[in-house]
Amino acid sequence: MLQTSVAAAEPLIPHxxxxxxxxxxxxxxxxVAIALLFFTPFIWSLSTSFKTLPETxxxxxxxxxxxxxxxxxxxxxxxFKRYALNSLFLAVTVTVINLFLASLGGYAxxxxxxxxxxxxxxxxxGTLMIPDQLRLIPVFVMLxxxxxxxxxxxxxLINLVTAVNLFFMRQYFLTIPKDxxxxxxxxxxxxxxxxxxxxxxxxxxxxxxxxxLQFQGTWNDFFWPLILFGQGNEHLYTMQLGLxxxxxxxxxxxxxxxxxxxxxxxxxxxxxxxxxxFFIAGVTAAGIKG
Amino acid sequence: xxxxxETIPAPKRGSFFGARVREAGWGYAFVLLPMAVFGVFxxxxxxxxIYISFFEWGILGKVKGVGTQNYHTLYDDQIFRRAVxxxxxxxxxxxxxxxxxxxxxxxxxxxxxxxRAFFRSALYFPSLVSSAAITAIAIYILNADGLLNKIVGxxxxxxxxxxxxxxxxxxxxxxxxxxxxxxxxxxxxxxxxTDVYEASALDGTGTWRTFWRITFPLLKPAHFFVLVxxxxxxxxxxxxxxxxxxxxGGPVYSTYTAVLYIYNEAFKSSNFGVAASAxxxxxxxxxxxxxxxxxxxxxxxxx
Numbered sequence: 001m002l003q004t005s006v007a008a009a010e011p012l013i014p015h016x017x018x019x020x021x022x023x024x025x026x027x028x029x030x031x032v033a034i035a036l037l038f039f040t041p042f043i044w045s046l047s048t049s050f051k052t053l054p055e056t057x058x059x060x061x062x063x064x065x066x067x068x069x070x071x072x073x074x075x076x077x078x079x080f081k082r083y084a085l086n087s088l089f090l091a092v093t094v095t096v097i098n099l100f101l102a103s104l105g106g107y108a109x110x111x112x113x114x115x116x117x118x119x120x121x122x123x124x125x126g127t128l129m130i131p132d133q134l135r136l137i138p139v140f141v142m143l144x145x146x147x148x149x150x151x152x153x154x155x156x157l158i159n160l161v162t163a164v165n166l167f168f169m170r171q172y173f174l175t176i177p178k179d180x181x182x183x184x185x186x187x188x189x190x191x192x193x194x195x196x197x198x199x200x201x202x203x204x205x206x207x208x209x210x211x212x213l214q215f216q217g218t219w220n221d222f223f224w225p226l227i228l229f230g231q232g233n234e235h236l237y238t239m240q241l242g243l244x245x246x247x248x249x250x251x252x253x254x255x256x257x258x259x260x261x262x263x264x265x266x267x268x269x270x271x272x273x274x275x276x277x278f279f280i281a282g283v284t285a286a287g288i289k290g
Numbered sequence: 291x292x293x294x295x296e297t298i299p300a301p302k303r304g305s306f307f308g309a310r311v312r313e314a315g316w317g318y319a320f321v322l323l324p325m326a327v328f329g330v331f332x333x334x335x336x337x338x339x340i341y342i343s344f345f346e347w348g349i350l351g352k353v354k355g356v357g358t359q360n361y362h363t364l365y366d367d368q369i370f371r372r373a374v375x376x377x378x379x380x381x382x383x384x385x386x387x388x389x390x391x392x393x394x395x396x397x398x399x400x401x402x403x404x405x406r407a408f409f410r411s412a413l414y415f416p417s418l419v420s421s422a423a424i425t426a427i428a429i430y431i432l433n434a435d436g437l438l439n440k441i442v443g444x445x446x447x448x449x450x451x452x453x454x455x456x457x458x459x460x461x462x463x464x465x466x467x468x469x470x471x472x473x474x475x476x477x478x479x480x481x482x483x484t485d486v487y488e489a490s491a492l493d494g495t496g497t498w499r500t501f502w503r504i505t506f507p508l509l510k511p512a513h514f515f516v517l518v519x520x521x522x523x524x525x526x527x528x529x530x531x532x533x534x535x536x537x538x539g540g541p542v543y544s545t546y547t548a549v550l551y552i553y554n555e556a557f558k559s560s561n562f563g564v565a566a567s568a569x570x571x572x573x574x575x576x577x578x579x580x581x582x583x584x585x586x587x588x589x590x591x592x593x
Contacts, residue, residue: 023497027401034395035412038465044437045427059440105324113310114317120325127332131576133526133549134569137562138338139331141351160327191316220420222529231557240422247426248536252433257426264423272418276411279418283470284477 042265049259056254070255071263074246080260082235083242088267090152090238091218094159098214099207101161106169107195111181121170127163132223140227150233155224165210168285172206173199209282212275216268239264336573343567349560360567370568372543373551376456380547381524383457387464389516392471393509397501399472400479410476417469421529428462429534449534452544459530459545467523471516478512479505518583522576528553548572 048056049070050063074080108114109121139158140149148154180202184194200207222240229236237245243264250256272279343360346353364370399410416424431437432448439445448458482505490500528549531539537554539546548568555565 024401024403027398027403030394030398031403031409034398035409038413038416040437041427041431045430048430057435059437101324101327104320108317108320112313112317112320114314117317120321123333124324124328127328129577129580130332130336131522131526131573133528133552134339134573135332135335136552137342137556137566137569138335140556141342141347141562142335142338145351158331160331161324163328163332166324191313191320195320216418220418220422222420222422226532227553227557240420243420243422243426244533247422247429247533251429254430258430261423261426265419268418268420269415272411272415276407280410280414280473284473 042262045258046262048254049262051255053253053255070259074256074260074263078246078256078260079234079237079242080239080263083237083239084263086152086236087219087239090155091215093152093156094218095211095214097156097160098162098165099211102165102169102210103200103203103207104195105161105166106171107173107199109166110170110173111178111199112191124163124166128167136227143228149228149231150236152236155228158224159218165214168210168282169203169206171285172203176202205278205281208275209278209285212271212278213282215271216279219268339566339569339573342563343570345563347562347566349562356563360563361571363564364567364571369543369546370551373539373546373548376544376546377525377527377548380456380460380527381521384460384464384467384524384527385517385521387460388467388471388520389513391464391468392516393475395468395472396475396479397505400476410472413472414469416466419466421466422533424462424466425530425533428458428530432458449545450541452541455534455541455544459527459534462530463524463527467520471520474516475509475512478509482508514583514586518579522579525572525575525579 043061047061047063050066050068052065052067052069055063055065105124109117109124135158143149143154143158146154148157176199180198181194184198189197220240221238222244225236225238225241226244229238229241243260246260247257344355344357346356346359395413399406399413403409429449434445434447434450436448438448446454448454486504486508487500490504495503526549527547531545531547531550532553535541535545537550537558539550539554549572552565552568552572555561555568
């Protein structure tokens with residue numbers, strides 16, 4: 001029955017359209033398969049975080065009994081609240097300072113003329129080639145000598161501004177027409193005022209993208225917190241460092257571990273759901289670079 | 291008012307230079323702080339790292355100059371050799387995997403489909419998750435009683451078995467990096483003019499052939515870009531190896547990476563000199579990759 005109806009319908013669909021339908025079917029199947037593959041681990045972790053430890057030996061997806069005990073436990077009995085606050089403090093501080101310094105420098109490199117500008121800019125780009133893994137030893141030695149290990153200031157200091165951020169802002173300022181600055185100049189605005197009142201508001205989309213990416217970068221950072229706070233400064237542990245420590249200590253306490261992991265992801269997930277456009281535009285722009 | 295007409299031309303002439311000087315002054319003022327940061331925390335450390343690499347250097351600081359001894363130590367150190375071998379094996383496998391997966395995802399997303407933005411975001415999401423969280427989740431899924439074994443059968447502890455530990459990190463990182471690779475390929479795919487496809491459609495070339503004959507070669511600059519940028523990223527692999535092995539690089543050195551070596555030489559053995567020289571070796575490797583990219587692509591793009 002089915003075969004005959006398909007056969008009857010066949011001549012009505014042109015050859016091209018039929019292959020188009022087949023192509024789309026393959027595309028959708030692939031997409032759903034990849035999406036499932038990508039999301040199963042997250043969904044599984046989320047499910048486990050609402051289970052009791054004895055229940056984790058079963059492979060049921062819906063927790064039964066459903067309990068938020070693990071979540072409550074990591075937040076109150078373990079130190080995840082402090083980790084979260086430490087990370088939040090560092091991420092906000094580093095992001096705000098980066099925004100300011102990257103815009104300031106980016107604007108100057110884009111628009112102000114001064115001798116040696118190209119050379120200095122080349123130097124900025126050169127720092128892109130210096131990996132953190134090379135800076136690790138000298139920076140640790142420097143910060144130790146300056147007694148900046150064991151508090152947050154060392155971390156903030158080495159992350160005040162990055163070349164990627166400065167470059168990103170410069171590229172954006174280059175795309176803004178000069179008319180705005182000339183109008184400001186005619187109004188008698190000075191250089192800083194022109195930058196602060198005219199150019200910075202115009203760079204809104206770039207600033208939003210940079211803010212989101214930098215917040216995410218600092219929140220997710222594991223390397224530098226490990227180096228700077230990992231040598232016996234548990235009160236400074238960030239979310240990622242605390243989670244890693246927790247992973248090593250409570251490896252089989254799955255509900256607790258998964259609650260902690262989801263907690264470490266949660267702020268980024270929320271920001272991503274709200275600002276996904278900025279994320280994707282930012283990553284592509286920062287990589288492709290004008 | 292007569293004074294006004296008299297004084298206007300004078301400052302005007304002087305202000306041409308005055309304005310230039312003022313502009314330059316503000317320019318320097320604006321870049322002063324960023325340049326100070328780059329100077330003190332990037333360029334100086336580069337020089338300082340090379341300096342430290344020629345010294346015996348402990349937790350309390352400089353002990354004595356040893357010439358190139360630290361580099362000889364590296365060369366003779368079986369653990370360093372193992373770390374380099376692991377890092378290269380990891381890079382050589384993970385990068386093509388990330389590229390293939392990222393390109394496949396980009397092609398699928400680039401097809402005219404409904405819910406494109408949704409799928410793009412969904413596939414990109416794992417790239418945003420922190421290494422610590424994703425590694426914890428992987429440890430859970432890949433443990434002997436984990437979900438993976440439930441699906442594929444068996445009772446293997448994937449990170450606990452020396453024959454699978456490094457490859458499990460490869461799989462983990464391919465999964466979390468493919469989304470970013472996808473974004474770069476998507477941008478490149480969108481820059482291919484549509485008339486190229488129209489011409490091949492007129493010729494009656496099939497989808498598969500069109501891809502291999504036209505799309506894939508046209509993506510060459512993107513391939514190079516992704517290869518170098520993610521190749522450099524892969525050489526720096528650390529977080530996952532550190533977390534799954536608790537910093538030991540185990541089991542039996544199977545997850546010991548180059549950066550883990552730097553970390554352990556410094557913070558476990560207090561050999562800052564050797565650690566710095568390993569950092570210099572890594573830096574040179576990265577620099578070489580970058581130079582090769584510049585030379586091949588031959589454009590002023592910065593990676």
